Amino acid sequence: MKPSRAPAKLVLEAARRIDERGLTPPGTGNVSMLAAGLVYITPAKGGLKRLGGIEESDISIVSLEGEALEGPQPSTELPAHLMIYRRCRNKISAIVHAHPPYATAYAHVGIAPTHLAEAMALKIEVIPYHPPGSRDLAEACSEAVSSGADTLMLAKHGVLTVGGDLSEACTRLELIEYLCKLDFISRAARRLLVDSD
Numbered sequence: 001m002k003p004s005r006a007p008a009k010l011v012l013e014a015a016r017r018i019d020e021r022g023l024t025p026p027g028t029g030n031v032s033m034l035a036a037g038l039v040y041i042t043p044a045k046g047g048l049k050r051l052g053g054i055e056e057s058d059i060s061i062v063s064l065e066g067e068a069l070e071g072p073q074p075s076t077e078l079p080a081h082l083m084i085y086r087r088c089r090n091k092i093s094a095i096v097h098a099h100p101p102y103a104t105a106y107a108h109v110g111i112a113p114t115h116l117a118e119a120m121a122l123k124i125e126v127i128p129y130h131p132p133g134s135r136d137l138a139e140a141c142s143e144a145v146s147s148g149a150d151t152l153m154l155a156k157h158g159v160l161t162v163g164g165d166l167s168e169a170c171t172r173l174e175l176i177e178y179l180c181k182l183d184f185i186s187r188a189a190r191r192l193l194v195d196s197d
């Protein structure tokens with residue numbers, strides 16, 4: 001039976017939401033969802049192609065074992081998406097990976113705004129650096145998600161969030177960027193407005 005294309009529309013909507021809100025630069029980021037045992041994921045992007053600049057037919061369909069069923073070559077971060085779904089498929093149906101500026105800067109230095117995260121109900125974990133697309137990165141991410149984390153700050157790289165659906169995963173991405181931005185501005189304000197007195 002031919003797989004349904006309906007989930008591809010939802011993946012495309014999420015990719016455009018992330019792109020339109022400036023949460024990842026051109027040539028980066030990926031989105032996937034698990035539906036009826038299949039993974040729908042954005043394609044590998046060459047050059048400066050924007051995450052939101054794809055069409056519905058560009059969404060790849062892959063089995064949980066990694067067999068390509070339909071569409072172009074999947075994102076290079078497919079291994080992490082597959083391993084998270086295989087380990088946590090009962091609670092996770094959507095994954096978003098992006099490089100939003102403030103959260104990525106925090107991830108670069110390995111700092112998480114955990115003191116603010118509780119109010120937003122985010123469960124943050126900092127993942128030590130592993131090369132993008134590698135099996136080690138996939139293992140570290142799936143281990144963190146299976147331990148209950150939903151917002152992963154990938155050291156020297158970016159952010160990966162998960163959710164029961166795409167809206168939840170996208171919202172977590174927006175929240176971690178907001179928290180890092182707020183934390184950064186608060187620290188700067190304290191220095192400029194308080195400490196300089």
Ligand SMILES: [Zn+2]
Pocket residue numbers: 028029097098099132157158
């Ligand atoms: Zn990345």
